[in-house]
Structure formats: C-alpha cells, structure tokens
Amino acid sequence: MRVAFAGTPEFALPALTALDAQHELVGVLTQPDRPSGRGRRLTPSAVKVAAAACQLPVMQPLTLRSEAALAELAAWRPDVLVVVAYGLLLPHEVLALPRLGCVNIHASLLPRWRGAAPIERAILAGDTETGVSIMQMDAGLDTGPLLQQRSIRIRADHTGGSLRTELAALGAAALLEALSGLEAGTLRARPQPQQGVTYASRIAKAEARIDWTRDAPSIERQVRAFNPRPVAETILDGEQLRIFAAHAAADGTSSSGANLLEHEGKRREPGSIIAIRAGSLLVQCGLGCLAVTEVQRPGRRPVSMRDFAHGLALAGGHLG
Numbered sequence: 544m545r546v547a548f549a550g551t552p553e554f555a556l557p558a559l560t561a562l563d564a565q566h567e568l569v570g571v572l573t574q575p576d577r578p579s580g581r582g583r584r585l586t587p588s589a590v591k592v593a594a595a596a597c598q599l600p601v602m603q604p605l606t607l608r609s610e611a612a613l614a615e616l617a618a619w620r621p622d623v624l625v626v627v628a629y630g631l632l633l634p635h636e637v638l639a640l641p642r643l644g645c646v647n648i649h650a651s652l653l654p655r656w657r658g659a660a661p662i663e664r665a666i667l668a669g670d671t672e673t674g675v676s677i678m679q680m681d682a683g684l685d686t687g688p689l690l691q692q693r694s695i696r697i698r699a700d701h702t703g704g705s706l707r708t709e710l711a712a713l714g715a716a717a718l719l720e721a722l723s724g725l726e727a728g729t730l731r732a733r734p735q736p737q738q739g740v741t742y743a744s745r746i747a748k749a750e751a752r753i754d755w756t757r758d759a760p761s762i763e764r765q766v767r768a769f770n771p772r773p774v775a776e777t778i779l780d781g782e783q784l785r786i787f788a789a790h791a792a793a794d795g796t797s798s799s800g801a802n803l804l805e806h807e808g809k810r811r812e813p814g815s816i817i818a819i820r821a822g823s824l825l826v827q828c829g830l831g832c833l834a835v836t837e838v839q840r841p842g843r844r845p846v847s848m849r850d851f852a853h854g855l856a857l858a859g860g861h862l863g
Contacts, residue, residue: 544726545569547621547641553589554707555627557715558648562625563597565719569619570600572607574630608634616640623725625718626680638680643725645680648714650707652676652692654735656743657685662710663703664743666768669760673697673706675714677721679732684742688732691721699790702770746773753777755814755863759791759831774839777814777862784862787845788837792825814863822849826862 546562548555549572562568571594579586587595594601600619604612613636616624623643626633638645651661653676658664665673674694681687693713697706724730751773753762766775766789774785811817811827818825823834839845 544643544722545620545622546722547616547619547624548572548590548594548627549624549629549631549633550590550627551588551630552628554650554711555590555629556593557711558625558627558718559590559593561715561719563599566722568597568599569621570602570616572602572604572616572629575603575605604631607631607637613637613640623722625722627714633680635682638682646690646718646721646725647678647680647685647687648718649676649678649685650710650714651743652694653678653685653689654737654740656741658743659745661743662707663746663768664741665697666701666703666706667761667764669764671697673710675710675717677714677717686735688734690725690730690732691717693717702767704771748773751776753786753863755826756829759828759833762828762833763789763791779860779862783841785839785845786835786837787839789833789835792823792832792834812861814861816857816860816862818858819848819852822847824848824852824857 544566546566546568547570548559548562548568550559551574559571571590573588573590573594576585576587576591578584591601591603602612602615606612607616616637617640621641624637624641624645626645626647633645649661650673651657651665652672652674656664662673672694674692676689677691678685678687678689693716695709695713721730746769751769753765753775755762755777766786769775770787774787776783776785778784813827813829815827816824817827817832823836826833826835836848837845838848838851
C-alpha cells in the first residue's frame with residue numbers, strides 16, 4: 544500500500560519505522576525546522592531526521608492549505624495518509640485526498656482525553672488505564688470513528704516520558720493491524736461513544752509550579768506527568784528547584800512509623816521541609832507528605848536527593 548506519513552516528535556518514530564518495513568512510504572510531512580537549545584539553532588524534527596536516514600521525500604509546509612503543498616501531496620498518490628502527532632490541522636482537501644482516507648494514532652482511549660496532552664492529563668487525573676486509538680480522521684478535534692484500540696495499565700512508576708514510549712510502540716503495532724484490515728476491506732470504523740468525552744488541553748508552563756497546599760498523591764502525579772517536560776518545580780531559598788522524582792509517603796509516616804506531620808503539637812505549614820530520611824527530602828503537603836528523591840538546580844544536571852542534600856542544612860526550611 545502507498546502510505547504518506549505526517550508526524551513530528553519522537554513519539555511518531557515507531558510508527559514511521561513500522562510503516563517503512565511493511566508498506567511503500569511515498570513521502571513524509573513534518574513541521575518546519577525550529578530554533579532549539581541555548582544557541583537557538585534551527586533544528587530538524589525527529590521525524591525529519593529519521594526520514595532523511597531512510598531517504599524518503601520530505602515536505603515541511605507552514606500550512607497544508609496552500610495550492611503548492613496540496614499539489615505535492617497529491618503527486619505522491621497515497622492510498623492512505625497516516626498522521627501521528629503532526630501538529631498541523633488537516634483541511635478538508637487533504638482529508639479527502641487519499642483513497643482510504645487519513646488515519647491517526649491518538650494516545651488515549653477515545654473519547655476520553657481528546658486533544659493535545661492526553662498522556663499527561665491521564666496521569667494527572669489518576670487514571671488507572673489508558674491506551675491508543677487508531678482513528679479515521681474527520682474535521683473535528685479527535686472526533687473521528689475508531690478503527691482499533693489497545694489499552695495499557697498506568698503503573699505507579701509511569702512518568703509522562705516512560706508512558707509515552709510504551710504507547711508509541713503500542714500504537715505502531717495497532718496501526719499495522721488497522722491498515723491491514725482497511726486494505727483487505729475487513730475492518731469497519733465505528734463511531735466514538737457519545738458518553739465519556741473529556742479534553743486534554745495543552746500543558747501550560749504555569750502548571751509545572753507545585754502548590755504545596757494540595758494533597759501528596761496529586762503532587763506526586765504532577766511530578767510524574769511532567770517528567771521529562773516541562774518538569775515540576777518549586778522555589779528553595781529564592782532559586783528554582785526542579786523535581787524529577789517523588790512519591791507520596793505512606794500515611795505521612797516515616798519508615799519507623801513515627802508521625803512526620805506534627806511538630807510540637809502543631810501541624811506544619813505546607814511546603815515545610817520535615818526531614819531528610821533514606822535519601823528522600825520529606826515535605827509537608829496540604830494533606831500527607833511528599834518524599835522527593837531527584838532534583839535539579841538551574842544550570843546543573845539532575846541529581847539524587849542524597850547527593851543534593853550533602854552538606855546542606857535543609858531540615859526546617861521551606862519550599863514554594
């Protein structure tokens with residue numbers, strides 16, 4: 544089958560690789576090179592780098608509404624256009640161009656978490672399950688009929704990054720199965736359920752700042768969801784402190800069972816540093832206690848709390 548591909552970040556690479564192995568990839572659409580790093584040098588997308596290595600034709604239009612972009616895409620004569628985290632809306636002319644339409648991998652069990660940040664939103668909400676949906680695209684925001692779904696359990700150790708990696712591989716496998724069914728005419732799309740619709744809005748940088756008045760489990764999910772980006776953060780001694788790993792301390796107690804949330808008969812203020820125990824910085828939350836285990840100061844690399852706290856008098860201090 545002649546397949547055109549549209550994608551941009553690393554999440555799209557397993558699907559691109561799988562398609563290149565089993566189908567005729569006729570061309571790749573990806574976002575234009577963007578400034579990146581401290582030097583703000585123009586940097587190609589992960590998909591562009593992979594496509595160049597495979598010697599595939601690459602287009603990087605600013606918009607798919609131009610006559611030139613539409614003409615070049617039509618010249619590829621794709622049977623299907625596969626879209627994975629591309630970053631541009633597809634106009635009606637593009638949706639109608641391939642014989643078998645446009646097929647999308649979305650990183651949630653639709654209709655839950657339509658939108659830009661389904662992986663982070665699922666972790667933040669405390670969902671116990673997520674997955675991938677292979678969808679026939681229409682003009683709406685992730686509203687198209689479903690071809691295939693695969694689910695995965697969200698573990699307590701999943702971060703946004705690790706869950707994204709697993710879903711990318713799961714999506715590539717589900718995509719190949721769906722395309723085989725489409726090509727054979729044995730797979731029929733089914734409308735999404737009307738119940739259970741939620742929206743995963745884009746992550747705002749301000750959401751990374753920790754509010755210590757919240758409960759410890761929700762702050763733990765914030766830390767996990769925002770690793771590796773944008774990374775949860777707080778303030779220590781007037782300086783940003785990024786938190787890469789943390790977990791809610793069970794019942795707010797130490798390993799010996801001693802109550803860590805009370806001090807001289809008074810409840811500590813949220814953000815108070817209670818102690819450093821077993822390589823963890825124990826911080827009072829609005830409800831419960833958070834054990835912080837990996838952090839990063841500005842201009843430094845991430846380090847374990849054991850290394851960070853060496854020689855520092857942190858107990859009795861305050862975060863936020």
